[in-house]
Amino acid sequence: MIRTYAFNGYIQEAQNLFNKTPNPDVCTWNIILKGFIEHGALNVAHKTFERMPCHNIVSWTAMIAALAHNGCCQEALQLFYCMYAHGFIADKVTYMRALDACSSYCTLIQGQQIHASIVEDGLAEDNMVGTSLISMYGKCGNLADATCVFSRTKKDIICWTAQISACAQNAYYEEALILFSEMLKAGLNPDILTFVCALDACSSLLLLSEGRQMHAAIVAYGLEQHCLTGTALVKYYGKCRMLLDVRSVFSAIAHCDIASWNALLTVLVESEFNRDALYLFWQMHVQYVKADNISYICVLNACSKLSAREKGLEVHMAWIEHRMDGDAKIANALINFYGKCGDLCSAHHVFYALTYRDVVSWNTLISVYLSNFLAKEALILLQDMLWTGIQADNVTFIYAFDACSALADLMMGHQIHTSFVEHGTVVDPMIQSALLKMYGKCKSIHDAIYIFGKMEETDVILWTILIGAHNDGGFSEEALNLFNKMQLKGIQPDSTAYVCVLDACANLAALQSGCKLHDAIQEKGWGNEPIVGSALIHMYGNSGDIEKAESVFRGLAEPNLAIWNAIIAGFAYNGHGKKTFIYFNEMLRTGVKPDEISFVSILTACSHAGWINHGKHCFIHMMYGYKLQHVEEHCVCIVDMLGRAGRLEEAEQIIQHLSLQNVSTAWLSLIGACRYHNDQACAWRAAKNLSKLGNHNSGPLLILAGIFAGR
Structure with missing residues (x-):
């Protein structure tokens, strides 16, 4: 009767009846133990296990399995060893559950120890045990041992699926698909899990033809409505950016579980359909x-990308209302969301509300800053994090290098680079990219070249960063040479590389080279990409061919702010004042809001x-109408404008009244205007103010000397 109650979900009734049973035997104890486990009451099950006067192998196996299933893998393995200490010998089911714990915990050494015990107990030839070993080695990243076990195991569909999964998990996608093909040749029919593993390999390799064939096979086997295969198809078509197919296969799933919904949410967010994800x-x-929690993380990422603070607050409130378990990943998503919306106060509140702040949480807050x-x-x-005893990882160092790039602080960059080397962390391509960017932004070309030269392998991304570093450092001609050298090395430029080299042409006003690049871009079909279009307009504008710049602009559908800024700048710097305002007003009519660059x-x-x-009216409207912050470039423009008109004292007052940290360029502009209008008094005051800023450039002194000499 206890068994009937327990296994039908009437756990309270089962417990009441159990409590009335005098001297229950181990089998009765096992029934109530399994009842608690099936009911999800892990803590109660654990206490019941400890209360049992005696155990058998069934009791130990049930408790080990329950702990492993609920993510308590370390406790499961401790219990497994405790079982041995009590003199019990594991059977094949116990070994399989212990291997499950090793798989989830990714503890290879303990998995190998259990494998040795399996061999000693003569269970190595068992098909089910062999399959569990393959899964364990696959999840622990040891594909060689997984393959070795596979070669010695009788191969049924479960065994084949485990090996295909092991290959896919370890990024051996081609091998996974070869195995899938061999399995079919061996006359075995794939099951749901086999298709899921094979689709994972197809999506990772972006194989459109093979994926379509896999989809057709799933339909032929009548599995397209199953939740697992349907979810795998959603992920596959999402990776291939085929949104219509994504929606079609999702609609075909008979009963979607939370994993299916999350797969669709993830696809929408990764494909930048963030409003659709919110809906x-x-x-x-x-x-x-x-x-x-996965659903909430996805939708918070969508809100972050949209900077949709109100929507994100609603999501945050919904998460609190549904009393979801606290999760560091959710907290990190919230920190990122509030930070991307500019609400650093709320980001801080979430961060400091965490009971334990690991390196990922610190990295998230640093990225927000x-x-x-x-x-x-x-x-x-970053300093605060190190003082708390948290060790920096590669992501931390990448953010640190990015911070040095933003500040153009070469000294700090060198210190952090030295710290990274002393840290002994493995150098990965992301670190190399960050170092290249930093030295480029700090205009330390020698360091950038040194880092690049130390790389064993270079790809188009790293070449592009090096080209950009030369460009930022004022070595635009060398940037053009590097672009040609990259192609001679057999590395084909992507659209980002073309953008970098177009900027170099813009700096050099190299119209002929720019036109050749434009032809190459057209051949590759990248001319309509917004970032490429913006770079082309900038290049033609800087090279003085404003008609061609306008032609490129007119060929772009739905120009974004960067494109509008490029064409407006082109007309402005080529002296076409009226056309500048015509395009500026046209931009406003399309609903695109100007920024500081505009x-x-x-x-x-x-x-x-x-x-x-x-x-002056535009400057005031920028600050009070659009609420934009004025920067040094705006101040220089105003000073230049007033200086040309001889209104030098007014220009001087503008510089003094604008609260800017760095106004050295503005003072230099004023000194130049003073020279043109031969105003010695104003020039002297400007030079004094410039010297207070610590500017050691001899140019202003030479101009000043020229003014007093009457030249």
Whole structure:
């Protein structure tokens, strides 16, 4: 009767009846123990196990399996060894459950020890045990031992699937598909899990034809409505960016579980369909699908990308309302969301509410500071992290190098690079990229070349960073040479590489080289990419061919802010004041809001055209109408505009009243205007102010000497 109650979910009734049983035997204890386990009451099951007057192999196996299934893998393995200490000999089921714990815990050494015990007990030839060993070695990253076990095991469909999965998990995708093909030749029919593993390999390799064939086979076997195969197809088509197919296969799933919904959410967010992801998340609530932590992380990432603070707050409130278990990954997603929305206060609140802050949480907060242009504060936060005893990982160092890049702080960059070397961490391509960028932004070309030369393998990304470093350092001609050298090495440029080299042409006003690059871009079909279009407009504008720049602009569908800024700047710097404002107003009509860069071009146009009142009005409207922060470039434009008109004292007052940290370029511009208008007094005051900023450039002194000499 206890068994009937327990296995039908009436756990309380089973317990009441058990409590009334005088001197229950071990079998009765095992029934109530399994009842608690099936009911999900792990803590109660554990206490019951400890209360048992005696155990048998069934008791030990049930408890080990329960702990492993609930993620308590270390406790499961401790219990396994405890069982041996009590004189019990494991059977094949016990070994399989212990191997499950090793798989989830990724503890290879303990897995190998258990394998040795299996061999000693003569169970190595057992098919089910062999399959568990293959799975364990696959999940622990030891494909060689998995293959060795596979070669000695009788191969049924479960065994084949375990080996295919082991290959896919360890990024041996081609081998996984070869095994799948061999399995079919051996006359075995794939099951649901086999298809899932094979689809994972297809999606990782972005194999469209093979994936389509796999889909057709799934339909032929009548498995397209199954939750697992349907979810695998959603992931596959998502990786291949085939959104129509994604929606089609999702709709075909008979009963979607939370994993299916999460797969679709992930695809939408990764494909930048963030508003669709938000809509889907709320649809889940309407259809009474209980979101889990993965769902919340996905939708918070969507809100982050949209900077949708109000929507994100609703999601945060929903998470609290549903009393989801605290999860560090959720907290990190919330920190990232609030940070991307510029709400550092809330990001801090979530961060410091964590009971334990690991390196991932610290990295998330540091990245938030960087995304809010607070590089100096990000480095201070890094120091705080180290003081708490948390060891930096590669991601931390990447963010540290990015902070040094933003600050162009070469000394700090060298210190952190030295610390990284002393740390003894393995250098990966991401670290190499970050180092190259940092030395490039710090204009330390020798360091950048040294880092590049130490690399065993270089790809188009690393070459592009080196080209960009030369460009940023003022070595645009060398950047062009590097671009040609890269192609001679057999590395084909991507669209980002073309953008870098177009910037080099823009700096050199190398119209002929730029035109050749444009032809190559057209051949590759990248001309309509926004970032490429923007670079082409910039190159033609800087090279003086404004008509060609306008032609490129007109060929782009739905130009973004960067494209609008490029064409507006082109007209402004080529002295076409009226056209500058025509395009600026056209941009506003399309609903694109200007940024600080837009107004640098507008003020430049006003300066070149002598539209002083109009320029001052635009400057005021930028600050109070659009709530944009003025930067040194705006100040230089205003000073240049007033200086050209001889209104030097007004220009001087503008510099003094604008709260800017660095105004050295503005003072230099004023000194140049003083020379043109031969105003010795104003030039002297400007030079004194410049010297207070610690500017040791001899140029201003030479100009000043020229003014006093009457030249």
